[in-house]
Amino acid sequence: MPHTVDYIVVGAGSAGCVLANRLSENGKYSVCLLEAGPPDRNPWIHIPIGYGKTMFHKKLNWGFYTDPDANMMGRKIYWPRGKTLGGSSSINGLIYIRGQKQDYDRWVRQGNPGWGWEDCLPYFRKLENNDLGAGPTRGTAGPLNATSIKTRHPLVEALIQSGASMGLRKLRDFNTGDQEGVGYYQLTTRKGRRCSTAVAYLNPARGRPNLRIETNAQAMAVLMQGTRACGIRYKKNGTEHTLSANREVILSAGAIQSPQLLQLSGIGPSGLLGKFGIPVVKDLDGVGKNLQDHLQIRLIYEVTQPITTNDQLRTLWGKSKIGLQWLLFRGGPLAIGINQGALFCRALPQESATPDIQFHFGTLSADMAGGAVHDFSGCTYSICQLRPESRGEINIKSADPFEAPSMQPNYLSTDLDRRTAVAGVKYARRLAAAAPMNRLMKREFRPGTAVQTDDEILQFCRENGATIFHPSGTAKMGPAGDPGSVVDGRLKVHGIQGLRVVDASIMPTLVSGNTNVPVVMIAERAADFILEDARHPAH
Template sequence: MNALEEFDYVISGAGSAGCALAARLSEDPGTSVCLLEAGGPDKSVLIHAPAAVVAMLPTKINNYGYDTVPQPGLNGRRGYQPRGRVLGGSSSINAMLYVRGNRWDYDHWAALGNPGWSYDEVLPLFRRSEHNEQFTDAFHGQGGPLNVTYPRHDSPVNQMFQEAAQMHGLTANPDYNGAEQEGSFLYQVTQRDGERCSAAKAFLTPHLARPNLKVVTQAVAARVLLDGRRATGMAYHQGGQLRQVRARRETVLCSGAFGSPQLLLLSGIGPQEELQRHGIAVAHALPGVGQNLQDHIDYVQTWRVPSSAETFGVSARGAARMAAAALEWRSQRSGRVTTPFATAGAFVRSAPDVLVPDLQLVFVLAIVDDHARKLHTGHGISCHVEVLRPFSRGSVGLNGTDPRQAPRIDPQFLSDERDLALLLRGAQMQQRIIESSPFDGIRGPMLYPTRLDDPAGMAADIRRRADTQYHPVGTCRMGPASDPMAVVDAQLRVHGIAGLRVADASIMPTLIGGNTNAPAIMIAEKAADLIRAHAPL
């Protein structure tokens, strides 16, 4: 691509939002789209075989594998922040759980001064994206590009979780994306025919032959090109060269909660003090860029189980099972290789007077320790609990002016003591569930023992081991012009800069009550409608 090439739209980041947005905009053959992605194509079997998530999540395979700055709330530890670096972004390396959040979340966004973002207004966008193999009702879509179903492998251990959860007052709720969120369930996943259905596979790769769509991989966005207060395209690094691509209509950032604020800052758009600290000329002072970082703080408890239990683990029996499973998956695309490991869960309220679920449980058929970076022999079961709407707020800044350098990530985990109190309450809930009678036949000792009658000890273990559940948002917050910390308006236009939008999870003013992949795709669907409505006839 030469420096003079132009497109109607230039998009940075081929993650969940970027893939969906590029596909939707290029549906119009009269519109040209260029999509830049820092990573490579999504051709690896590690992406398409769902169980191979365990090879990518703890490593740098298709993964930025960022670290946070030391976190005082986590005893000074650096947190780990895996992010996808490949077509499909984090949807190519995640656990594939399809979760939308709660109706309350979107109505709250609208109440904050963001018209068009209420639940009733975004539900059609979720439905447009979706093809759900199980649910055919007013809450779900058929015929959309994103396939949603159950994995082609189940375990009786999942039923133990369901029974135990119901013993503790959590009613069975098969469709947590439907009328009610609260209850226990089996997770639905973004898979199709036994393979991962990432945003790339759903939206982008079926349309790579479109003559009006150009996807440029190994292209690290460097900065937004500006002509005064108007965005005119993007500069990017590729193959040792700094190149440019021009946007006739709009430039859209879809680089995520870390990448989009980093790109704005490198372009001279952001808090003056942060720009001046790195010697970047201030093109537009926008104090909210990189602020308002929110993430789901997560705590995992693990119990050992015998290898005879239908779980996953490092053992002779486990190796034999997986060898047979690999052959089954290769020939039939079914069996254990289709597992996301995170298979069952629940949305719960921490107290009876809480209006909507504020805690999420994720049950895993394996030993989980430090994002699978610490391996243990044997088999186990784990349960995650996360605070859905944390009070703590962090930030994203720069470590330097080279866009290939990782951004400075500071989630400020547990800086608000209310988050610790909620996480402790949730940990006590999940320990009671796993230590109840349905698990008596398989449950062994805890990997990191805690006692229900020792909340101080459990709180100390939380500070020793809690970390992200991989859902950073909010660093390019959506809000009206009257909000001094808003970065984009309800049309996703960057305040004060023409021709520039942000369309990814960074625009969320508050973190939703659930996983963020499906909402990021919804944001892209919304952005496509907003952009097309603004496009010249």
């Protein structure tokens, strides 16, 4: 097996699979994709509702925990991340969301020209195959499916009607840049199966002689020659290997492990690196800083009728029925997943010109996302603040690449974030009390009617809030003059040759919604940058 390739891509997740496809597409360049986890052969990966089975899977999930968070009653928060081909796109909730137009225009105002909504829109259209048909903002020829939910559910129908009664538009398409409204989500599914980036991008490229895919291969450090990245040291099957890159090393290991790899390789805050005896290659204080995540607050209601997924999963007959629906027709609940209802609104309308809250409405209920369902008919109003001000950080805890880094999210550490969380819970309660939803709500199971004052609601959020799985921002894109930035507008690491970061960590600020599709867009753009730079090295 060759020890040198043109491009090394570290991490076969939402970004890495895209890069592996695009960089090997023209046949000119050799590419090696390194993935720490196994191939994506587990059947639960491919059944849309199966992420309940992969949420705690020891081999398919990194199963991280944050440090104790003082703002969250000292709790360690579970952070699942995908560890297989497709990365987190193989274990996520399949929600197809781009975010708001203003998210990307904000990136431009933060010193990143060329990253506005109009700049990114052609790439959003390029990546997608949308069953709503072509349009000014939609694409139909891309690898990643955006599939509408065809089967109507009485709970979601009631949610839509109640949302409309509160002044929200009914929407079919939440991805035009203007997402305020209520409706059904589109999903990354194809013919009733999960359409991960491994399925969409990697499978079509697998036969190429210039693409090498290494699974169970965990990167340990970027190899450096002075300030040039020249390869990767990694471990596979208990043996250490080195692989050289003629052109570039691209880190697509995600917002936790890309900054970890940078720090292990001597690129990061010099004080932190010195603590562990790591020689400083480039003192970049922003590596690991600027961590942002969406905090999920889940309200659970008991439902008056046995129409929930709880009811279907509680009996052998119910399980058999939905299993057969999927096996025979690729339909039914297994083909959809849990969160069907979409709602974007302004919980603080006097302060937000655009939606500041997102709802994932689920037709089941459990003590935690991915947990065993309750023994009653239940539904979940999951809310999250779209643009949190709270910032945390990721830092290595030692020079050992196999030790998980310190993860400090600092949830609810600003006044705005606390007020938005409380306002979001109040909005969810108003929604549940509005007709016709109120006729289907038997009782508020959690937090329960005893929780009423703002202080009590905030305490509930602190005691029960958890990630909605969108850590971002830890290798921030920005101009060289910004002391917190890590990569430039072409995603090259400042002061280092031959090294880029391409994943959610480059987001200067978190997008207003789920991060999978924006990361695919970022990777599509990055692939063009990399190929342009190969043709014109002066870039």
